[in-house]
Amino acid sequence: MWEFVNFYLIPGLVLGCIYALGALGITLTFGILRFANFAHGEVMMLGTYLALTMVWLFGLHPLLAALPAMALTALLMLGLDRAFFRPFRSAPTIISVIASFGLMLMIRSAVQVIWGTQPRPILPGVQRPQAWLDGAILLAPKHVWILLATLAIMAAIHLLLTRTRIGKAMRAVADSPELARLTGIPVETVIRATWVVAAATAVAAGVMLAIDTQVETMMGFKMLLPMFAAAILGGIGRPFGAVAGGLVIGVAEELSAYPWLGTAPLLNPAYKSGIAFAIMVAMLVWRPSGLFRGRVL
Amino acid sequence: MDQFYGYGIYAISLLTVGGMYAILTLGLNLQWGFAGLFNAGIAGFFAVGAYVTAILTKPEAPEHLGGYGLPMAPAIAVAMLVAAAIAWAIGRICIRLRSDYLAIATIGIAEILRLILKNETWATNGPRGISSIPRAFEYLPDPWDKLAFMALVLVTVLVIYLALEKAWRSPWGRVMTAIRDSEDAARAAGKDVESFRLQAFVLGSALMALGGAYYGQYTKYFGPDSSDPASVTFLVWVMLIAGGSANNRGAVLGAFLLWTIWSGTQIVTGWLPREISLFGVAIPDVPVRAAYLRIFLIGLVLQVVLQRYSKGILPETRPAVLGRRITRGPEPGRQG
Numbered sequence: 001m002w003e004f005v006n007f008y009l010i011p012g013l014v015l016g017c018i019y020a021l022g023a024l025g026i027t028l029t030f031g032i033l034r035f036a037n038f039a040h041g042e043v044m045m046l047g048t049y050l051a052l053t054m055v056w057l058f059g060l061h062p063l064l065a066a067l068p069a070m071a072l073t074a075l076l077m078l079g080l081d082r083a084f085f086r087p088f089r090s091a092p093t094i095i096s097v098i099a100s101f102g103l104m105l106m107i108r109s110a111v112q113v114i115w116g117t118q119p120r121p122i123l124p125g126v127q128r129p130q131a132w133l134d135g136a137i138l139l140a141p142k143h144v145w146i147l148l149a150t151l152a153i154m155a156a157i158h159l160l161l162t163r164t165r166i167g168k169a170m171r172a173v174a175d176s177p178e179l180a181r182l183t184g185i186p187v188e189t190v191i192r193a194t195w196v197v198a199a200a201t202a203v204a205a206g207v208m209l210a211i212d213t214q215v216e217t218m219m220g221f222k223m224l225l226p227m228f229a230a231a232i233l234g235g236i237g238r239p240f241g242a243v244a245g246g247l248v249i250g251v252a253e254e255l256s257a258y259p260w261l262g263t264a265p266l267l268n269p270a271y272k273s274g275i276a277f278a279i280m281v282a283m284l285v286w287r288p289s290g291l292f293r294g295r296v297l
Numbered sequence: 298m299d300q301f302y303g304y305g306i307y308a309i310s311l312l313t314v315g316g317m318y319a320i321l322t323l324g325l326n327l328q329w330g331f332a333g334l335f336n337a338g339i340a341g342f343f344a345v346g347a348y349v350t351a352i353l354t355k356p357e358a359p360e361h362l363g364g365y366g367l368p369m370a371p372a373i374a375v376a377m378l379v380a381a382a383i384a385w386a387i388g389r390i391c392i393r394l395r396s397d398y399l400a401i402a403t404i405g406i407a408e409i410l411r412l413i414l415k416n417e418t419w420a421t422n423g424p425r426g427i428s429s430i431p432r433a434f435e436y437l438p439d440p441w442d443k444l445a446f447m448a449l450v451l452v453t454v455l456v457i458y459l460a461l462e463k464a465w466r467s468p469w470g471r472v473m474t475a476i477r478d479s480e481d482a483a484r485a486a487g488k489d490v491e492s493f494r495l496q497a498f499v500l501g502s503a504l505m506a507l508g509g510a511y512y513g514q515y516t517k518y519f520g521p522d523s524s525d526p527a528s529v530t531f532l533v534w535v536m537l538i539a540g541g542s543a544n545n546r547g548a549v550l551g552a553f554l555l556w557t558i559w560s561g562t563q564i565v566t567g568w569l570p571r572e573i574s575l576f577g578v579a580i581p582d583v584p585v586r587a588a589y590l591r592i593f594l595i596g597l598v599l600q601v602v603l604q605r606y607s608k609g610i611l612p613e614t615r616p617a618v619l620g621r622r623i624t625r626g627p628e629p630g631r632q633g
Contacts, residue, residue: 036397038337038404087604094335094396098534099603101337101400105531106596112589116582225408228401270416277405284390284398 006129006138008258009251014143014212016250017150021205022223023230023242024157025198031174031237031295032194033085035096040202040227041220042107043080047073047203048210048219049115052122062122063145066207070200077199078192104221112217119216122207146208153204154243157197161239166193174237174295225273226253229280235294244291249276302440309443311557313515316450317508319552321529322536323457323545324504330543330613331470332497333477334392335400340529341407342380342502344414346509347519348421349376351430361422369433373510380506381499383410388498393491399498407530414521426520430513450511454549457504461545473497474543531592532559535599541609550611555595562591 022044029037051069054060084103088096129138161167166189172180173190181187209219230249234241253275256267267275283290321339328334353372357364367375387406391399414421421427434445464470476483476490484490513519532555540551566587573583580586602609 030397036401038400084600094333094400095603095607097335097397097400098538099600101531101534102596102599102603106593106600109589109592109596113586113593117585225401225405228405232398232401268416271412274409274412277409280405281390281402284394284402288394288398 002136004258005136008254010137010139010143012251012254013247014146014250015254016247017146018205018209018212018246019223019226019230019250020243020246021150021153021201021208022227023234023246024201024239026227027231027234027236027239027242027294028170028174028194029198030231032170032177033093033096033191034177035093035100036228037198038097038100038224039080039103039107040100040198041222041224042104042111043073043077043199043220044202044206044223045217045220046076046107046111047199048122048206048215049111051203051207052115052120052210052215055122062207062211063149066204069207070203073203074196074199077195081191081195108217108220115217117217119214121214122210142211146212149204149208153201157201157239160197166190170194170197222273225280226250226276229276229283232280232283232288233290235290235292238290238292238294241290241292241294249279252279305440306443309440309447311560312553313443313447313450314512314560315553315556316447316454317511317515318533318536318556319454319549320450320457320508320511321505321533322540322548322552323454323461324501324508325533325537326501326542326545326548327461327464327497327504328501329537330548331465331473331477332494333396334494334498334501335396336403336498336501337400337530338403338405338407338410339505339533341403341410342384342505343509343512343529344407344410344519344521344523345380345383346373346376346506347430347513347523348414348427348509349379349506350510351427351513351519352420354431355427355429360425361418361427362420369431369514373507376510377503377506381503384499384502385495388495392494392498411521421521424521426518426523427513428518430517430519432514432517446515450515453507453511458545458549465545469493531599532556532595535595535602537609538599538607539602539609541611541613543613544609544611547609547611551609554610559591559595562594563588566591 022040025043026037026040029035029040047069050072051062051065054065054068055062058065080103084099085096088099123142127140127142129140131137132139159167161171169180169185169190170193172183172185173187177187180190205223206219209223213219226246226249230245231242233245233248234243253272256272256275257265257269260266289295321343324342325336325339328336350369350372352362353365353367353375354369355363356366365372383406387402388399391402415424417423432442432446433449434442436442437445472483472488472493475486476488476493480490512523516523533552536551536555537548538551539555540549541547566584569583569587571583572579572581574580
């Protein structure tokens, strides 16, 4: 029983938190700018490399280094939007998808040129899991950080979307850009705010993934499919749907390796990333609007 | 004489691989140029073509599935059918939704196929891949085997080109572009939008498998990482958009042109020293970094073409109506 919790459920929740933060940006850009942003994973990866550089330069703790990296990546994202996405605002959205596809490879190869392709740890040493609840639950400190930091960021996003002017404007544009424009909402400002939130949450997800595993140039691409699956599962344009979707997919991926029948893992762990794809395809067949009745664009 | 022989061999390899990319680009043109469908998983269909053909034509080997000893043509036909079946399944689910979903699903299916090829070791020899794949005409003496294979590839390109030109001018092709340009209008005219789109997607994916089948034969080796998305999917997209989407001649031109540039820059990066010093800072692993810089630049080419020259080198021309050719006016994109 505790083995199940410690080795399958908790890692699933940790992974789910990372997916949730990543999917948040996907669902916001998909809902507000109305295109699937393939470069989202690479923005996450780039921000993580910036955080890694802060760790090297100033000896910061990775979670602290994430803050300036988030700010820098958000600024960079605004520049990228201006250069590669803004020219296509009035064009059919599929052109923006192609542009994001090109941007995906440009960011990745730029990182590979600058930082090289060798995987690197962001957190030195190995953390021993600590015993909680009289030794029933084993939890490494880094996993506690990841869970707590995700909760804090979710709370901040919730406040942003429900209590601030710009957050309400973002939701209005997601619901109907035409109506939002008619009521005088500055759509370009909303788009900039969306990129800032998307970039910041992506970098948070990337740094947490790096703390859990390591920094590598393919981490963004590997995250892309689970993030899209989480966004679709929750319903496009539904931030809390994306969070729920991320958690479901993270937990499902880890639980798929549990020996439910007999002693062998139910699914060969090599196929873990197929779970996200299977869930996504199932949602597209049965309920493309997602669990939380998002938009089917 | 030896030098000329070397140039000759290089020219043959350029035309052979360029021709394979032309097959892929024509397949993508059918999907994107004709029907406006976004396929981000070209590498997946390409790999299916290479693997299925290799397994069906190779003599029995202990490392992987094989020993069927099928002749080349039926093996390639089976490979194309397998790719078509995968495309049909994914198309059935996604084509009725907006094109973004097809893009996500195709990138997903390419990833899943790579996982399967990597992990089902009994069938595919896992990460080590399949080697000594039989190639058509390899029993001929030295330059003639390469020449004959090149001729086979180029004739295939020509046949596909002629067939697509015919399709483009046919009622079928007109319905396709009508759907691409205005789905609602085509639906109002009583056309089965989903069925037409599915046909374009399935046929295009089968062509991509054909390109992969030739590629596996040509390199005589195919592994799960031979079809990494950077070199196949992306390059084919740049070839089509730069050459001119919805123009079959543009697709072929783009494929040969981009492949010549791509393989030319590969030679240049091979000349670079292992380490150079820039403003007093030593930069190690120069050739590796230069290889990634190449991908960056091809990405930049895509962005520039997309923003400034969205019609490509050879823009789309409407099939002759009443004996007149109509060139479409400038626009950043199409399909709503």
